[in-house]
Amino acid sequence: MTRRDFRLAAALFCSLMLHAAPMLPALLSTPSSGKNPPAPPLTVELAPARPSSPALRLDPPPKADTAATAKATPPKPLPPTKVAAQGPNWVRQVREHLQKLDQQGQFYPRESIALGEQGEVLVLLILNSEGQVVGSRIEQGSGYPRLDEAALRAVRSLRGLSEDAPRETLIPVRFRLK
Template sequence: MTRTDYRLFAALALSLSLHLLPFLPDTLPRPSPPPSAPALQAELRPPPSVESPSSPPLHLPDPPPQPAVATKPVPAKSQAAAPKTWTQAVREQLKKLDAAGQFYPAEAIARGLEGEVAILLIIDEGGQVAAARVEQSSGHPILDEAALRAARSLKSLPADAPRQTVLPVRFRLR
């Protein structure tokens, strides 16, 4: 026999012994099984409540007092027409939408849905809404979408409007 034959014979013998090893009686000591892990336990918890604490109302600082400057008196009619602050401008625009029936969705009224949506507004230098998103949902997608639509429709806000603010939009049935 040549050297290659011996190697082939040795490899065949080793392979045969390894394949027969599982069938031999317990001649080799087997390792002890690992300790069993404690049983996994799970419990169902009730879903978190939909009610969220109402967001605090938006408080704006009072404007600084204006120094008395001798100017022409403005007629009372134009003072009543022009809003004094940006929050009043927002209220007036939302009231116009409500009066036109475009604020509170008819489906939400029919279903008796109420809620409050917190909308994050980003306002550009021209007083236009550049971006809006829902910061805190009312729990009703139809009210969230209506609040976003109303916030995006705001136009020509006064110069004192902040560039970024959270606007609470409340939907209440009367």
């Protein structure tokens, strides 16, 4: 055997011993009675479920906005986009409703206009079979609590959407200034 073959054989033997070492105690020990002792009983408990998103609130009747008007002359909000002739009927109804609120000055909070707050709020809307809003919550906020609450108020004031409206849907509500 050459010196190189000897090194290879020694390395192979050492490798086998290192791999077998963790199993040696189990192989060498013999049970005293010939049987393995019974394993302890296994117990399992389910952890309580953690809520992954904020709780869904049932909507109270909409209240009038009691916010005070800003003293400074605020920038004017962008006019809502024209209602497209295409698309589902319920989408047109939502757009028309938001435009109506904007024309009445009930959509964009005056304080937010004065402070230049803009953003988009993603609202989860749940409807009953008659097209009435029975639940809503903010899925993604704008970063401004006033805008988030205004979006919830606007969506909760929807009434009698058409039958083609889905029972659950996400509605983006955008607040933009000129």
